[in-house]
Amino acid sequence: MREFDVLIIGAGGAGLMCAFQAGKRGRKVALLDHSDKAGAKILISGGGRCNFTNLGAGPGNYVSQNPHFCKSALSRFTPADFIQLVKDHRIPYHEKKLGQLFCDRSAKDIVEMLLSECEKAKVKIFLKCACEKVGRSSPSPSPGEGRGEDERQILKPPPTLPSPVRGGGFLIKTNQGEFSTHSLVVATGGLSIPKVGATDFGYRLARQFGLQVVETAPALDGFRFSGADLKHFGDLTGVSCDAQVSCGGASFRENILLTHAGLSGPAALQASLYWHPKEKVEVNFLPDFEPAALEKWLNQRKGSKSGVKTLLSGILPKRLAERLCEMNLPGHATLAQLSSRKIKDFCAQLQSFTFVPQDTIGYGKAEVTRGGVDTNELSSKTMESKKVPGLYFIGEVVDVTGQLGGYNFQWAWSSAYAAAQAV
Numbered sequence: 001m002r003e004f005d006v007l008i009i010g011a012g013g014a015g016l017m018c019a020f021q022a023g024k025r026g027r028k029v030a031l032l033d034h035s036d037k038a039g040a041k042i043l044i045s046g047g048g049r050c051n052f053t054n055l056g057a058g059p060g061n062y063v064s065q066n067p068h069f070c071k072s073a074l075s076r077f078t079p080a081d082f083i084q085l086v087k088d089h090r091i092p093y094h095e096k097k098l099g100q101l102f103c104d105r106s107a108k109d110i111v112e113m114l115l116s117e118c119e120k121a122k123v124k125i126f127l128k129c130a131c132e133k134v135g136r137s138s139p140s141p142s143p144g145e146g147r148g149e150d151e152r153q154i155l156k157p158p159p160t161l162p163s164p165v166r167g168g169g170f171l172i173k174t175n176q177g178e179f180s181t182h183s184l185v186v187a188t189g190g191l192s193i194p195k196v197g198a199t200d201f202g203y204r205l206a207r208q209f210g211l212q213v214v215e216t217a218p219a220l221d222g223f224r225f226s227g228a229d230l231k232h233f234g235d236l237t238g239v240s241c242d243a244q245v246s247c248g249g250a251s252f253r254e255n256i257l258l259t260h261a262g263l264s265g266p267a268a269l270q271a272s273l274y275w276h277p278k279e280k281v282e283v284n285f286l287p288d289f290e291p292a293a294l295e296k297w298l299n300q301r302k303g304s305k306s307g308v309k310t311l312l313s314g315i316l317p318k319r320l321a322e323r324l325c326e327m328n329l330p331g332h333a334t335l336a337q338l339s340s341r342k343i344k345d346f347c348a349q350l351q352s353f354t355f356v357p358q359d360t361i362g363y364g365k366a367e368v369t370r371g372g373v374d375t376n377e378l379s380s381k382t383m384e385s386k387k388v389p390g391l392y393f394i395g396e397v398v399d400v401t402g403q404l405g406g407y408n409f410q411w412a413w414s415s416a417y418a419a420a421q422a423v
Helices: 013-024 040-048 071-076 079-088 108-120 201-208 227-233 266-272 291-299 308-312 318-328 340-351 407-420
Strands: 002-009 029-032 051-054 093-095 100-103 124-126 131-137 169-174 177-186 213-219 240-247 250-258 262-264 281-284 353-355 368-373 391-393
Touching: 002 013, 002 169, 002 201, 013 029, 013 108, 013 407, 029 177, 040 051, 040 108, 051 079, 051 407, 071 407, 079 108, 079 407, 131 201, 177 201, 201 213, 201 368, 227 262, 227 318, 240 266, 250 266, 262 266, 291 340, 308 318, 318 340, 340 353
Parallel strands: 002 029, 002 177, 029 124, 177 391
Antiparallel strands: 051 100, 093 100, 131 169, 169 177, 213 368, 240 250, 240 281, 250 262, 281 353
């Protein structure tokens, strides 16, 4: 039996951060992960450059059933705090756009930084270490007494684990032996990108101990077209343009990208965080124009001999312009042949095209998982379970999901730091 003050399940960004921050406080820390490498999701993030934070990260950039929950953690470990850590390790970085900070060289720099800090804090890391049973122990029973009903296991109801931790704690049985700890931190992430080891372990563990889990869904993910929309746009794969995408009360202006399946690109990915099944998504293909200004621009060109497709191709990608005309105008109509009413209706289609997605692409491509452990179950200051003392949840496994652009990494760092100060 290996005994630790703090045991963390999940060696991603949140787990690594929590491990060394707790270790710096003199805690004896172990970090377990079923994968063969630490920080696997960090390594593939940001196109391999890791968008490690955002200069403007604040509560308004996150989605949760309790929008106030993230405020405490974000205020106590800020983007500036993580940037200082990056500077201390002499990692070159740059701002790409909209406050998004990326490594100049490689995401490996961030993983190596976190591992270096763990080494300095004497954190023990166990890779290829799969948790098979997790039990909650009570203080050692008196002779003749049985164990408390609070002791449980995850995955399947196995035989009772031996030797409960004196004074209360947790027992974890793995394929590398048994561990005991007073503080158990769950940093297992969500369901997104299973190819790097994502599982539902953290949600099952939360439910095992009686915690509620908010329904999960893939987020920061492309939309799938259905029916006529797929027929209209399915052959425009690779066409991109600046646009505004809106749904669920949120709007984002960045590039969109048409794919063989539907709509992708930063603006669409951002909007997907706010989308729920059967809801409409609205696209403004010409966000630089006010509606009245677009109508005026077209009406002023009624005397032109050019077709509408030709005129529109001057302000939109040619293939997209042609398709939008085919969808909304008769034949080879010129502007001179269109009534003011028809031009008005056409402008509305260009600036408020709506569709109902069949779905998003799914967890295989989604950058994050929306939903997770209900924040009503946790302390916003420490990330500790209100029902189970010593049990903590941090990072993506919690119902706090950030927008695209480094916000989810900042939540990982901030929530990990909060828990590390309490374990």
